[in-house]
Amino acid sequence: MTDKKNESLASQVLTPADLIAYQDGSVVSRMLVYKKTGTITLFAFDAGEGLSEHTAPFDAIASIIDGEAEITIDKTAYVLHEGQMIIMPAKIPHAVLAEKRFKMILTMIHE
Incomplete structure (x- = not known):
């Protein structure tokens, strides 16, 4: 079994929707990239x-990859x-x- 925390996805062709699964009654997340820049x-x-109303210190781009x-x-x-995508x-x-x-990719760009 692969340890996903130490799994390198670099230099691989990826299908984002296949990298995360739905779980009944839950919001599941998986971080792919974590850098100082975003x-x-x-x-x-x-x-x-869902996620209740909140603010973030940086712009965030939500890209829907499955569902609505x-x-x-x-x-x-x-x-x-x-x-479709939207900039928050x-x-x-x-x-x-x-x-x-639904599934989404959330890209946050740090300033």
């Missing part, structure tokens, strides 16, 4: 799960489908809700 994290949200997500930015809700600006309140299961 992070790339995969998320899988079961239906009915509702992302609220500064009280405005956006429904995103597979293949730094220091602006945002939230994530899974009406249906």
Whole structure:
């Protein structure tokens, strides 16, 4: 069995949706890149799960790779489908809700 914490994904062809699995009643995350300059994290949200409203110190880009997500930015809700993305600006309140299961890549660019 591979230890995912020490697993190197560099120089490999990857299918992001296959790198993370849904779990009933949960939000699952898997960090792929962690650098001082930014992070790339995969998320899988079961239906009915989400992240409550919060802010982040840096811009974050949510790219939907499976399913459909509702992302609220500064009280405005956006429904995103597979293949779509949205930029959540730094220091602006945002939230994530899974009406249906979905997976996303979250890219955070540090200043």
